[in-house]
Amino acid sequence: MDTRTGLPVVGMVGGGQLARMTHQAAIALGQSLRVLAQAPDDGAALVAADVQYGDHTDLAALRTFAKGCDVVTFDHEHVPTEHIRALAAEGVKLFPPADALLHAQDKQVMRERLGELGAPNPAWRPVAEPADLVAFGDAQGWPVVLKAARGGYDGRGVWLVDDAAQAAELATTLLAGGTRLIVEERVALRRELAVQVARSPFGQVAAYPVVETVQVGGICVEVLAPAPGLPEELAVAAQQLAIDLATALGVVGLLAVELFETPAGLVVNELAMRPHNSGHWTIEGARTSQFEQHLRAVLDYPMGDTSLAAPVVVMANVLGGQPGGISIDERLHHLFAAEPGAKVHLYGKQVRPGRKIGHVTVLGDDLADVRARAARAAHWLTEGTPA
């Protein structure tokens, strides 16, 4: 407990933009997020009062960090499962627990468990040797999607494999490098959806409206809330699936379920157990932001209202463009002049091509209008030009 405020202390391992925005939400709850960052220029370290430095793979650093925290949670999935188990055995309260988080860390574990639970998987199999991949592709039809079981994000650790020759070469190289692999059919998708739920230790679960995520090159560029034209029964099915998974896996905190919408129904793509890019729209677009909700969940507070704050909400990611050109400060001037209603979130990062440096959110009534405004606003920050 923080004796200055009488409130429990939440620690977050990782100092990126998710910790940065969680700290922002924590302030309203009377909290000051304790952050384990790697460097003073990490997004959260730039803005939080209570920062420690250390590596998230270093058990001793994690142990020191956890001292005095009432609960420890995570900005990313990269803390080794065995470290989380070791600290839990020492009495540290960590959410999500290791047994839940494992399903967001390891795609093979996730696929196996989803299969046991009867949740909608694509066709898939583990790839122990190149022949497994070739056989799967020959049976399912090429191309197929090869994935590293651990460590991938934003399109990294995912390869589209076109034929048997490419499969044999790629799998040989990756397996020789020690990368554990699974392969999935390339799903005939209409579009990608995502749904966030939050679950408390008590077991309360609250679901956000289902959103559409628009991806380019494996990176999410835009989120539309609610998912346009999604039939009510599919929306309810997606929310129910996420609630069931959160409960079955024992998640505490946020669970983001990324989904493919296919002609045959929904298929689970990925799981994340933390605030997620597909939920950034909730900061202004829902009555309770995913960051506040994650804090409420790990603190075992009752969940907040997940209703939409406007009929249409669009979030557009800001990916760093080429360095040079007009400064970020000048870009903000132009953007704010052009779009007084656009809500900007910058993560305190240096611009590098393709790097997520922030996002913008626009609320309104008309999808085409809101989407165009969000795209223009993001373009100002990305390129320093309106379009």
Add this chain to the structure above:
Amino acid sequence: MDTRTGLPVVGMVGGGQLARMTHQAAIALGQSLRVLAQAPDDGAALVAADVQYGDHTDLAALRTFAKGCDVVTFDHEHVPTEHIRALAAEGVKLFPPADALLHAQDKQVMRERLGELGAPNPAWRPVAEPADLVAFGDAQGWPVVLKAARGGYDGRGVWLVDDAAQAAELATTLLAGGTRLIVEERVALRRELAVQVARSPFGQVAAYPVVETVQVGGICVEVLAPAPGLPEELAVAAQQLAIDLATALGVVGLLAVELFETPAGLVVNELAMRPHNSGHWTIEGARTSQFEQHLRAVLDYPMGDTSLAAPVVVMANVLGGQPGGISIDERLHHLFAAEPGAKVHLYGKQVRPGRKIGHVTVLGDDLADVRARAARAAHWLTEGTPA
């Protein structure tokens, strides 16, 4: 400029809840507010990464603080005018400028200037000796309102004086103690209103909707946005008055104009040149919060959209009740269970009777419902009981 982010550095003198919530807004703009606090348990010092310590009346401390800030602004009105002038003469950019801020620091200066500008003052006069007060009361009718020209807030520095005998005694004591005084007629008010505007160095001004502020014992307990049943022409007149004052006084940043609504029209009560309690509703209730707007103004960014985010917004202050009883943490549990849509803002303060320790905001469609929910939510935090 912050070389890590390429963005200008904003410094705020004072580490209270206004700096705390300004830092929260700064995070989204890619900023990290630099705060000059007095103690490590100041509300903003608990949450901000970039904190210096020093007294706001110490010119040397202010000078050190201002080094490396692109612009300096204020959490309160207590920085001596001569210090602001001295720093400005040394090239520091301070907003609002001393010549503007003086009107929020000194009630006599404010009344004189409002008179020159033709803005609606109550009947008033300076009180240089007790006889001035007695004569004013005899002429205007008792009771009258005696005010310290400087330093009052939340009902402090204001005395309701019932008759000539009390007037003579009180004025004698206060004047002997060195308190400069003015007296004002006791206005026959229907209710109190407030309007916020923000003005940039460029001269852009943006006005928020007019709100009703409900006071108990000189302390604001509730803000209703928009002011219920306010005729459109009065609302426009109030916004125009605030815009004209911001422009005439050369305000940069937020200006809050507190007004009396009387049978004869609007009368100016007080001015504040910073984010203000009467604007806390804007955090969730307007598209741009007053804290973001203040930052945009002092950074000379174009102003954000001031539209309401819902038809009815009610903010209720949380005043510390008697110490003891259930903890703030437990109160939060009960409040969140009872009101999932209530937005809580705690300031990191120890509970003391009557001390503002936070506020809650509720959005909705029906005034009576929203107001009841906000009151219940505030009551949970104040007293640890629902009503």
